[in-house]
Amino acid sequence: MFETPLFWxxxxxxxxxxxxxxxxxxxxxxxxxxxxxVVALLSFVGLNPFLVLYLVAASLWIFFGLKLTRRVGExxxxxxxxxxxxxxxxxxxxxxxxxxxxxRPFDFLxxxxxxxxxxxxxxxIKDFHDRRVERPDLFVVLAxxxxxxxxxxxxxxxxxxxxxxxxEPSRLDGEAAVDVLFRILLxxxxxxxxxxxxxxxxxxxxxxxxxxxxxxLFAGSFAYSIVIWANFSGYSxxxxxxxxxxxxxxxxxxxxPYAAANIRDFWQRWHITFxxxxxxxxxxxxxxxxxxxxxxxxxxxxxxxxxxxxxxxGYWHAxxxxxxxxxxxxxxxxxVYDLYRQGATKRRLKRKGRPRLRYAELLGRAASVALTFSxxxxxWVLFVLPAWMxxxx
Amino acid sequence: MTPLLQVITSRDLQxxxxxxxLFLSLAAxxxxxxxxxxxxxxxxxxxxxxxxVAIVVMALLLVxxxxxxxxxxxxxxxxxx
Numbered sequence: 001m002f003e004t005p006l007f008w009x010x011x012x013x014x015x016x017x018x019x020x021x022x023x024x025x026x027x028x029x030x031x032x033x034x035x036x037x038v039v040a041l042l043s044f045v046g047l048n049p050f051l052v053l054y055l056v057a058a059s060l061w062i063f064f065g066l067k068l069t070r071r072v073g074e075x076x077x078x079x080x081x082x083x084x085x086x087x088x089x090x091x092x093x094x095x096x097x098x099x100x101x102x103x104r105p106f107d108f109l110x111x112x113x114x115x116x117x118x119x120x121x122x123x124x125i126k127d128f129h130d131r132r133v134e135r136p137d138l139f140v141v142l143a144x145x146x147x148x149x150x151x152x153x154x155x156x157x158x159x160x161x162x163x164x165x166x167x168e169p170s171r172l173d174g175e176a177a178v179d180v181l182f183r184i185l186l187x188x189x190x191x192x193x194x195x196x197x198x199x200x201x202x203x204x205x206x207x208x209x210x211x212x213x214x215x216x217l218f219a220g221s222f223a224y225s226i227v228i229w230a231n232f233s234g235y236s237x238x239x240x241x242x243x244x245x246x247x248x249x250x251x252x253x254x255x256x257p258y259a260a261a262n263i264r265d266f267w268q269r270w271h272i273t274f275x276x277x278x279x280x281x282x283x284x285x286x287x288x289x290x291x292x293x294x295x296x297x298x299x300x301x302x303x304x305x306x307x308x309x310x311x312x313x314g315y316w317h318a319x320x321x322x323x324x325x326x327x328x329x330x331x332x333x334x335x336v337y338d339l340y341r342q343g344a345t346k347r348r349l350k351r352k353g354r355p356r357l358r359y360a361e362l363l364g365r366a367a368s369v370a371l372t373f374s375x376x377x378x379x380w381v382l383f384v385l386p387a388w389m390x391x392x393x
Numbered sequence: 394m395t396p397l398l399q400v401i402t403s404r405d406l407q408x409x410x411x412x413x414x415l416f417l418s419l420a421a422x423x424x425x426x427x428x429x430x431x432x433x434x435x436x437x438x439x440x441x442x443x444x445x446v447a448i449v450v451m452a453l454l455l456v457x458x459x460x461x462x463x464x465x466x467x468x469x470x471x472x473x474x
Binding site for chain 1: 437441444445447448451452454455458459462
Protein backbone atom coordinates (compact mmCIF):
# COMPACT_ATOMS: atom_id res chain seq x y z
CA MET A 1 0.00 0.00 0.00
CA PHE A 2 2.74 2.45 0.99
CA GLU A 3 4.55 1.75 -2.26
CA THR A 4 1.78 2.99 -4.53
CA PRO A 5 2.16 6.60 -5.77
CA LEU A 6 -1.61 7.00 -5.37
CA PHE A 7 -1.31 6.54 -1.59
CA TRP A 8 1.15 9.41 -1.33
CA UNK A 9 -0.85 11.55 -3.73
CA UNK A 10 -3.98 11.01 -1.63
CA UNK A 11 -2.09 11.70 1.59
CA UNK A 12 -0.60 14.96 0.32
CA UNK A 13 -3.97 15.98 -1.10
CA UNK A 14 -5.58 15.41 2.30
CA UNK A 15 -2.79 17.26 4.13
CA UNK A 16 -2.97 20.22 1.73
CA UNK A 17 -6.77 20.27 1.92
CA UNK A 18 -6.75 20.34 5.73
CA UNK A 19 -4.07 23.04 5.77
CA UNK A 20 -5.48 25.31 3.05
CA UNK A 21 -9.18 24.88 3.79
CA UNK A 22 -8.50 24.92 7.54
CA UNK A 23 -10.88 22.06 8.19
CA UNK A 24 -11.00 22.52 11.94
CA UNK A 25 -14.42 21.17 12.76
CA UNK A 26 -14.48 17.55 13.87
CA UNK A 27 -17.34 16.47 11.58
CA UNK A 28 -15.84 18.14 8.52
CA UNK A 29 -12.48 16.46 9.14
CA UNK A 30 -14.16 13.13 9.77
CA UNK A 31 -16.30 13.39 6.61
CA UNK A 32 -13.21 14.21 4.51
CA UNK A 33 -11.23 11.31 5.99
CA UNK A 34 -14.13 8.90 5.46
CA UNK A 35 -14.45 9.98 1.79
CA UNK A 36 -10.71 9.57 1.27
CA UNK A 37 -11.00 6.16 2.98
CA VAL A 38 -13.56 5.00 0.41
CA VAL A 39 -11.32 6.24 -2.43
CA ALA A 40 -8.34 4.41 -0.86
CA LEU A 41 -10.23 1.12 -0.44
CA LEU A 42 -11.42 1.24 -4.04
CA SER A 43 -8.04 2.18 -5.48
CA PHE A 44 -4.76 1.07 -3.94
CA VAL A 45 -6.14 -1.27 -1.28
CA GLY A 46 -7.85 -3.00 -4.19
CA LEU A 47 -11.19 -4.06 -2.66
CA ASN A 48 -14.05 -4.62 -5.06
CA PRO A 49 -16.92 -2.08 -4.88
CA PHE A 50 -19.30 -4.63 -3.32
CA LEU A 51 -16.96 -5.12 -0.33
CA VAL A 52 -16.46 -1.38 0.09
CA LEU A 53 -20.25 -0.98 0.05
CA TYR A 54 -20.48 -3.73 2.69
CA LEU A 55 -17.90 -1.99 4.92
CA VAL A 56 -19.74 1.33 4.67
CA ALA A 57 -23.08 -0.40 5.33
CA ALA A 58 -21.59 -2.30 8.31
CA SER A 59 -20.24 0.99 9.75
CA LEU A 60 -23.67 2.59 9.34
CA TRP A 61 -25.34 -0.47 10.90
CA ILE A 62 -23.05 -0.26 13.93
CA PHE A 63 -23.80 3.45 14.35
CA PHE A 64 -27.60 3.03 14.11
CA GLY A 65 -27.53 -0.36 15.87
CA LEU A 66 -25.91 1.24 18.92
CA LYS A 67 -28.68 3.85 19.05
CA LEU A 68 -31.39 1.20 18.60
CA THR A 69 -30.03 -1.10 21.32
CA ARG A 70 -29.23 1.62 23.89
CA ARG A 71 -32.26 0.69 26.05
CA VAL A 72 -31.64 -3.07 25.90
CA GLY A 73 -27.97 -2.41 26.60
CA GLU A 74 -28.75 -0.80 29.95
CA UNK A 75 -30.08 -4.07 31.37
CA UNK A 76 -28.42 -6.67 29.13
CA UNK A 77 -25.20 -5.22 27.68
CA UNK A 78 -23.87 -8.50 26.26
CA UNK A 79 -27.09 -9.28 24.40
CA UNK A 80 -27.21 -5.76 22.96
CA UNK A 81 -23.54 -5.90 21.98
CA UNK A 82 -23.92 -9.23 20.15
CA UNK A 83 -27.05 -8.02 18.31
CA UNK A 84 -25.08 -5.12 16.85
CA UNK A 85 -21.96 -7.22 16.32
CA UNK A 86 -23.54 -10.18 14.49
CA UNK A 87 -23.67 -8.61 10.97
CA UNK A 88 -19.89 -8.15 11.20
CA UNK A 89 -19.01 -11.34 13.08
CA UNK A 90 -20.97 -13.78 10.89
CA UNK A 91 -19.50 -12.64 7.53
CA UNK A 92 -16.01 -12.58 9.11
CA UNK A 93 -16.32 -16.18 10.37
CA UNK A 94 -17.84 -17.27 7.03
CA UNK A 95 -14.96 -15.66 5.17
CA UNK A 96 -12.34 -17.26 7.41
CA UNK A 97 -13.90 -20.72 7.28
CA UNK A 98 -14.36 -20.46 3.51
CA UNK A 99 -10.70 -19.60 3.06
CA UNK A 100 -9.71 -22.53 5.28
CA UNK A 101 -12.07 -25.06 3.74
CA UNK A 102 -12.06 -23.78 0.17
CA UNK A 103 -15.83 -23.07 0.07
CA ARG A 104 -16.29 -21.06 -3.08
CA PRO A 105 -19.53 -19.19 -2.29
CA PHE A 106 -18.16 -17.21 0.67
CA ASP A 107 -14.42 -16.97 0.10
CA PHE A 108 -14.85 -13.39 -1.19
CA LEU A 109 -15.53 -12.46 2.46
CA UNK A 110 -11.91 -13.24 3.31
CA UNK A 111 -10.41 -9.89 2.38
CA UNK A 112 -7.64 -7.56 3.49
CA UNK A 113 -8.28 -5.49 6.61
CA UNK A 114 -11.51 -7.28 7.63
CA UNK A 115 -9.97 -8.73 10.81
CA UNK A 116 -8.91 -5.23 11.91
CA UNK A 117 -12.37 -3.92 11.06
CA UNK A 118 -13.87 -6.66 13.26
CA UNK A 119 -11.73 -5.70 16.26
CA UNK A 120 -12.54 -2.01 15.85
CA UNK A 121 -16.24 -2.85 15.63
CA UNK A 122 -16.14 -4.97 18.81
CA UNK A 123 -14.23 -2.35 20.84
CA UNK A 124 -16.62 0.44 19.76
CA ILE A 125 -19.71 -1.65 20.60
CA LYS A 126 -18.28 -2.75 23.95
CA ASP A 127 -17.13 0.77 24.83
CA PHE A 128 -20.60 2.10 24.04
CA HIS A 129 -22.42 -0.44 26.22
CA ASP A 130 -19.84 -0.03 29.02
CA ARG A 131 -20.45 3.77 28.82
CA ARG A 132 -16.86 4.62 27.84
CA VAL A 133 -18.25 6.14 24.64
CA GLU A 134 -21.35 8.26 25.19
CA ARG A 135 -22.53 9.70 21.87
CA PRO A 136 -20.72 8.45 18.79
CA ASP A 137 -20.97 10.71 15.74
CA LEU A 138 -21.95 9.27 12.35
CA PHE A 139 -19.07 10.86 10.41
CA VAL A 140 -16.51 10.08 13.09
CA VAL A 141 -17.67 6.44 13.13
CA LEU A 142 -17.26 6.24 9.34
CA ALA A 143 -13.81 7.88 9.47
CA UNK A 144 -12.82 5.59 12.36
CA UNK A 145 -13.59 2.45 10.36
CA UNK A 146 -12.29 3.68 6.99
CA UNK A 147 -9.17 5.58 8.14
CA UNK A 148 -6.88 4.61 5.27
CA UNK A 149 -3.27 4.83 6.63
CA UNK A 150 -4.12 2.23 9.30
CA UNK A 151 -6.83 0.25 7.48
CA UNK A 152 -4.78 -2.69 6.18
CA UNK A 153 -2.81 -3.73 9.27
CA UNK A 154 -3.37 -1.17 12.03
CA UNK A 155 -2.29 0.13 14.48
CA UNK A 156 -5.90 0.09 15.66
CA UNK A 157 -7.39 3.11 17.40
CA UNK A 158 -10.01 2.81 20.08
CA UNK A 159 -12.98 4.98 19.12
CA UNK A 160 -12.41 7.37 22.04
CA UNK A 161 -8.81 8.11 21.10
CA UNK A 162 -9.70 8.52 17.42
CA UNK A 163 -12.38 11.07 18.26
CA UNK A 164 -9.98 12.87 20.62
CA UNK A 165 -7.33 13.18 17.92
CA UNK A 166 -9.90 14.60 15.51
CA UNK A 167 -10.86 17.18 18.13
CA GLU A 168 -7.24 18.13 18.69
CA PRO A 169 -5.33 17.32 15.51
CA SER A 170 -1.54 17.18 15.77
CA ARG A 171 0.26 20.12 14.16
CA LEU A 172 2.88 19.60 11.49
CA ASP A 173 5.57 22.21 12.21
CA GLY A 174 9.26 21.99 11.21
CA GLU A 175 10.32 19.61 14.00
CA ALA A 176 7.27 17.39 13.50
CA ALA A 177 8.03 17.25 9.76
CA VAL A 178 11.55 15.97 10.55
CA ASP A 179 10.01 13.37 12.90
CA VAL A 180 7.56 12.24 10.22
CA LEU A 181 10.23 11.95 7.53
CA PHE A 182 12.53 10.08 9.94
CA ARG A 183 9.77 7.62 10.83
CA ILE A 184 8.77 7.04 7.19
CA LEU A 185 12.37 6.28 6.18
CA LEU A 186 12.86 4.10 9.27
CA UNK A 187 9.79 2.11 8.26
CA UNK A 188 11.10 1.61 4.74
CA UNK A 189 14.59 0.64 5.99
CA UNK A 190 13.05 -1.99 8.28
CA UNK A 191 10.92 -3.45 5.48
CA UNK A 192 13.21 -3.07 2.47
CA UNK A 193 16.55 -3.72 4.11
CA UNK A 194 16.33 -5.52 7.47
CA UNK A 195 13.44 -7.85 6.61
CA UNK A 196 14.76 -8.46 3.10
CA UNK A 197 18.21 -9.34 4.44
CA UNK A 198 16.94 -11.96 6.87
CA UNK A 199 14.08 -13.45 4.80
CA UNK A 200 16.33 -15.93 2.92
CA UNK A 201 17.56 -17.28 6.27
CA UNK A 202 14.15 -17.40 7.95
CA UNK A 203 11.32 -19.93 8.31
CA UNK A 204 9.80 -18.56 5.09
CA UNK A 205 12.77 -20.01 3.20
CA UNK A 206 12.59 -23.25 5.20
CA UNK A 207 8.90 -23.53 4.31
CA UNK A 208 9.58 -22.97 0.62
CA UNK A 209 12.45 -25.47 0.52
CA UNK A 210 10.53 -28.07 2.53
CA UNK A 211 13.77 -29.28 4.16
CA UNK A 212 12.88 -29.43 7.85
CA UNK A 213 16.13 -30.10 9.66
CA UNK A 214 16.30 -29.33 13.36
CA UNK A 215 19.16 -26.91 12.82
CA UNK A 216 17.33 -25.18 9.94
CA LEU A 217 14.18 -24.78 12.03
CA PHE A 218 16.15 -23.42 14.97
CA ALA A 219 18.14 -20.86 12.95
CA GLY A 220 15.13 -20.08 10.75
CA SER A 221 12.89 -19.27 13.70
CA PHE A 222 15.40 -16.79 15.15
CA ALA A 223 15.85 -15.15 11.74
CA TYR A 224 12.06 -15.04 11.32
CA SER A 225 11.81 -13.17 14.65
CA ILE A 226 13.75 -10.36 13.02
CA VAL A 227 11.81 -10.57 9.74
CA ILE A 228 8.34 -10.41 11.28
CA TRP A 229 9.33 -7.62 13.68
CA ALA A 230 10.99 -5.57 10.91
CA ASN A 231 8.06 -6.02 8.54
CA PHE A 232 5.30 -5.39 11.02
CA SER A 233 6.89 -2.61 13.06
CA GLY A 234 8.11 -0.99 9.81
CA TYR A 235 4.56 -1.02 8.52
CA SER A 236 3.35 0.47 11.82
CA UNK A 237 6.02 3.20 11.59
CA UNK A 238 4.71 4.11 8.15
CA UNK A 239 1.09 4.11 9.32
CA UNK A 240 1.87 6.24 12.40
CA UNK A 241 3.96 8.75 10.43
CA UNK A 242 1.52 9.11 7.53
CA UNK A 243 -1.42 9.48 9.97
CA UNK A 244 0.41 12.44 11.45
CA UNK A 245 0.55 14.08 8.03
CA UNK A 246 -3.25 14.34 8.12
CA UNK A 247 -3.19 15.42 11.78
CA UNK A 248 -4.22 12.08 13.30
CA UNK A 249 -2.22 10.65 16.22
CA UNK A 250 -2.08 6.87 15.87
CA UNK A 251 -1.08 4.78 18.91
CA UNK A 252 2.25 2.97 19.04
CA UNK A 253 2.20 -0.73 18.17
CA UNK A 254 5.68 -1.88 19.31
CA UNK A 255 7.91 -1.05 22.25
CA UNK A 256 11.16 -3.05 21.91
CA PRO A 257 9.30 -6.39 22.18
CA TYR A 258 12.44 -8.53 22.19
CA ALA A 259 13.70 -6.72 25.28
CA ALA A 260 10.80 -8.24 27.22
CA ALA A 261 11.82 -10.06 30.40
CA ASN A 262 8.83 -12.44 30.41
CA ILE A 263 6.01 -13.52 28.16
CA ARG A 264 3.49 -11.17 29.76
CA ASP A 265 5.89 -8.27 29.27
CA PHE A 266 6.30 -9.40 25.63
CA TRP A 267 2.56 -9.12 24.98
CA GLN A 268 2.59 -5.63 26.48
CA ARG A 269 5.24 -4.62 23.94
CA TRP A 270 4.21 -6.59 20.82
CA HIS A 271 1.26 -5.54 18.60
CA ILE A 272 0.17 -3.34 21.50
CA THR A 273 -3.10 -2.14 19.94
CA PHE A 274 -4.22 -5.76 19.49
CA UNK A 275 -2.95 -7.13 22.79
CA UNK A 276 -4.70 -4.37 24.75
CA UNK A 277 -7.93 -5.54 23.05
CA UNK A 278 -7.13 -9.15 23.97
CA UNK A 279 -6.66 -8.10 27.59
CA UNK A 280 -9.48 -5.62 28.04
CA UNK A 281 -12.11 -6.94 25.65
CA UNK A 282 -11.57 -10.72 25.66
CA UNK A 283 -9.56 -11.90 28.69
CA UNK A 284 -11.21 -9.65 31.31
CA UNK A 285 -14.86 -10.32 30.25
CA UNK A 286 -14.19 -14.07 29.87
CA UNK A 287 -12.48 -14.37 33.27
CA UNK A 288 -15.23 -12.26 34.93
CA UNK A 289 -17.94 -14.51 33.51
CA UNK A 290 -16.05 -17.65 34.50
CA UNK A 291 -15.37 -16.26 37.97
CA UNK A 292 -19.05 -15.53 38.42
CA UNK A 293 -19.89 -19.10 37.41
CA UNK A 294 -17.04 -20.99 39.12
CA UNK A 295 -15.87 -18.48 41.74
CA UNK A 296 -13.99 -20.94 43.95
CA UNK A 297 -11.73 -22.41 41.26
CA UNK A 298 -9.41 -19.49 40.65
CA UNK A 299 -6.61 -21.46 39.04
CA UNK A 300 -8.95 -23.24 36.63
CA UNK A 301 -10.58 -19.90 35.71
CA UNK A 302 -7.18 -18.35 35.04
CA UNK A 303 -6.03 -21.23 32.83
CA UNK A 304 -9.29 -21.37 30.86
CA UNK A 305 -9.38 -17.59 30.35
CA UNK A 306 -5.80 -17.48 29.04
CA UNK A 307 -6.29 -20.44 26.72
CA UNK A 308 -9.62 -19.14 25.39
CA UNK A 309 -8.15 -15.66 24.78
CA UNK A 310 -5.13 -17.00 22.92
CA UNK A 311 -7.15 -19.54 21.00
CA UNK A 312 -9.12 -16.57 19.69
CA UNK A 313 -5.82 -14.77 19.03
CA GLY A 314 -4.64 -17.68 16.88
CA TYR A 315 -7.94 -17.95 15.01
CA TRP A 316 -7.97 -14.18 14.42
CA HIS A 317 -4.62 -14.45 12.65
CA ALA A 318 -5.77 -17.28 10.36
CA UNK A 319 -8.23 -20.17 10.50
CA UNK A 320 -5.68 -22.98 10.42
CA UNK A 321 -4.60 -25.61 12.94
CA UNK A 322 -1.04 -24.28 13.20
CA UNK A 323 -2.31 -20.81 14.19
CA UNK A 324 -4.57 -22.34 16.85
CA UNK A 325 -1.56 -24.26 18.17
CA UNK A 326 0.50 -21.05 18.13
CA UNK A 327 -2.24 -19.34 20.17
CA UNK A 328 -2.36 -22.21 22.66
CA UNK A 329 1.45 -22.16 22.91
CA UNK A 330 1.39 -18.50 23.99
CA UNK A 331 -1.64 -19.07 26.22
CA UNK A 332 0.16 -21.93 27.95
CA UNK A 333 3.27 -19.76 28.28
CA UNK A 334 1.25 -17.07 30.03
CA UNK A 335 -0.39 -19.61 32.35
CA VAL A 336 2.99 -21.04 33.35
CA TYR A 337 4.43 -17.56 33.85
CA ASP A 338 1.46 -16.45 35.98
CA LEU A 339 1.66 -19.55 38.17
CA TYR A 340 5.42 -19.11 38.51
CA ARG A 341 4.95 -15.44 39.43
CA GLN A 342 2.47 -16.32 42.18
CA GLY A 343 5.00 -18.76 43.61
CA ALA A 344 7.84 -16.26 43.21
CA THR A 345 5.92 -13.59 45.15
CA LYS A 346 5.49 -16.02 48.05
CA ARG A 347 9.20 -16.91 47.95
CA ARG A 348 10.16 -13.20 47.86
CA LEU A 349 8.00 -12.47 50.89
CA LYS A 350 9.74 -15.28 52.82
CA ARG A 351 13.18 -14.01 51.79
CA LYS A 352 12.40 -10.35 52.60
CA GLY A 353 15.26 -8.52 54.25
CA ARG A 354 18.12 -10.35 52.51
CA PRO A 355 19.63 -7.93 49.96
CA ARG A 356 20.34 -9.23 46.43
CA LEU A 357 23.54 -8.40 44.60
CA ARG A 358 23.19 -5.95 41.74
CA TYR A 359 25.12 -8.03 39.22
CA ALA A 360 22.97 -11.04 40.07
CA GLU A 361 19.88 -9.01 39.22
CA LEU A 362 21.40 -7.88 35.94
CA LEU A 363 22.37 -11.43 35.06
CA GLY A 364 18.89 -12.64 35.96
CA ARG A 365 17.34 -9.96 33.77
CA ALA A 366 19.60 -10.87 30.81
CA ALA A 367 18.72 -14.56 31.22
CA SER A 368 15.00 -13.73 31.35
CA VAL A 369 15.23 -11.65 28.18
CA ALA A 370 17.12 -14.43 26.39
CA LEU A 371 14.63 -17.05 27.58
CA THR A 372 11.61 -14.97 26.51
CA PHE A 373 13.15 -14.23 23.12
CA SER A 374 13.86 -17.93 22.58
CA UNK A 375 10.34 -18.92 23.63
CA UNK A 376 8.79 -16.40 21.22
CA UNK A 377 11.20 -17.26 18.39
CA UNK A 378 10.58 -21.01 18.60
CA UNK A 379 6.85 -20.29 18.64
CA TRP A 380 7.11 -18.82 15.13
CA VAL A 381 7.58 -22.36 13.82
CA LEU A 382 3.87 -22.93 14.59
CA PHE A 383 2.99 -19.55 13.10
CA VAL A 384 4.71 -20.08 9.75
CA LEU A 385 4.67 -23.78 8.95
CA PRO A 386 1.38 -25.56 8.20
CA ALA A 387 0.39 -28.22 10.74
CA TRP A 388 0.87 -31.14 8.33
CA MET A 389 4.48 -30.08 7.73
CA UNK A 390 5.20 -29.93 11.48
CA UNK A 391 3.55 -33.29 12.20
CA UNK A 392 5.33 -34.87 9.24
CA UNK A 393 8.60 -33.77 10.81
CA MET B 394 11.84 -12.10 -5.11
CA THR B 395 15.55 -11.49 -5.49
CA PRO B 396 17.27 -12.20 -2.17
CA LEU B 397 18.99 -9.08 -0.94
CA LEU B 398 21.78 -11.01 0.67
CA GLN B 399 24.32 -11.55 -2.09
CA VAL B 400 27.93 -12.62 -1.95
CA ILE B 401 29.90 -10.60 0.60
CA THR B 402 33.43 -10.00 -0.64
CA SER B 403 36.54 -8.83 1.21
CA ARG B 404 36.09 -5.45 -0.50
CA ASP B 405 32.65 -5.09 1.15
CA LEU B 406 34.13 -6.04 4.51
CA GLN B 407 36.86 -3.42 4.10
CA UNK B 408 34.30 -0.66 3.58
CA UNK B 409 32.21 -1.95 6.48
CA UNK B 410 35.26 -1.88 8.75
CA UNK B 411 36.06 1.64 7.53
CA UNK B 412 32.50 2.79 8.26
CA UNK B 413 32.65 1.25 11.75
CA UNK B 414 36.02 2.93 12.44
CA LEU B 415 34.65 6.28 11.24
CA PHE B 416 31.59 5.92 13.45
CA LEU B 417 33.66 4.98 16.50
CA SER B 418 36.11 7.87 16.02
CA LEU B 419 33.19 10.31 15.62
CA ALA B 420 31.56 8.95 18.78
CA ALA B 421 34.86 9.16 20.69
CA UNK B 422 35.56 12.75 19.62
CA UNK B 423 31.96 13.71 20.48
CA UNK B 424 32.56 12.26 23.95
CA UNK B 425 35.85 14.12 24.39
CA UNK B 426 34.38 17.45 23.26
CA UNK B 427 30.99 16.93 24.89
CA UNK B 428 31.09 20.17 26.91
CA UNK B 429 31.75 22.32 23.83
CA UNK B 430 29.09 20.45 21.87
CA UNK B 431 26.57 21.01 24.66
CA UNK B 432 27.14 24.76 24.31
CA UNK B 433 26.65 24.62 20.57
CA UNK B 434 23.08 23.30 20.49
CA UNK B 435 20.62 22.33 23.20
CA UNK B 436 19.43 18.73 23.71
CA UNK B 437 16.31 19.16 21.57
CA UNK B 438 18.28 20.72 18.70
CA UNK B 439 20.84 17.92 18.85
CA UNK B 440 18.00 15.41 18.61
CA UNK B 441 16.67 17.10 15.47
CA UNK B 442 20.22 17.28 14.07
CA UNK B 443 20.79 13.55 14.57
CA UNK B 444 17.43 12.78 13.02
CA UNK B 445 18.43 14.81 9.96
CA VAL B 446 21.72 12.89 9.73
CA ALA B 447 19.78 9.61 10.10
CA ILE B 448 17.40 10.70 7.33
CA VAL B 449 20.33 11.19 4.95
CA VAL B 450 21.92 7.85 5.96
CA MET B 451 18.64 5.94 5.60
CA ALA B 452 17.87 7.57 2.26
CA LEU B 453 21.30 6.45 0.99
CA LEU B 454 20.75 2.95 2.39
CA LEU B 455 17.43 2.70 0.57
CA VAL B 456 18.99 3.87 -2.70
CA UNK B 457 21.78 1.28 -2.38
CA UNK B 458 19.25 -1.40 -1.45
CA UNK B 459 17.15 -0.69 -4.51
CA UNK B 460 20.29 -0.85 -6.67
CA UNK B 461 21.23 -4.18 -5.05
CA UNK B 462 17.75 -5.58 -5.73
CA UNK B 463 17.46 -4.28 -9.28
CA UNK B 464 21.00 -5.27 -10.26
CA UNK B 465 21.67 -8.56 -8.48
CA UNK B 466 25.18 -9.97 -8.52
CA UNK B 467 24.49 -12.54 -11.22
CA UNK B 468 23.59 -9.78 -13.68
CA UNK B 469 26.93 -8.03 -13.65
CA UNK B 470 30.60 -8.64 -13.07
CA UNK B 471 31.50 -7.35 -9.64
CA UNK B 472 32.33 -3.64 -9.70
CA UNK B 473 31.26 -3.10 -13.33
CA UNK B 474 27.60 -2.52 -14.08
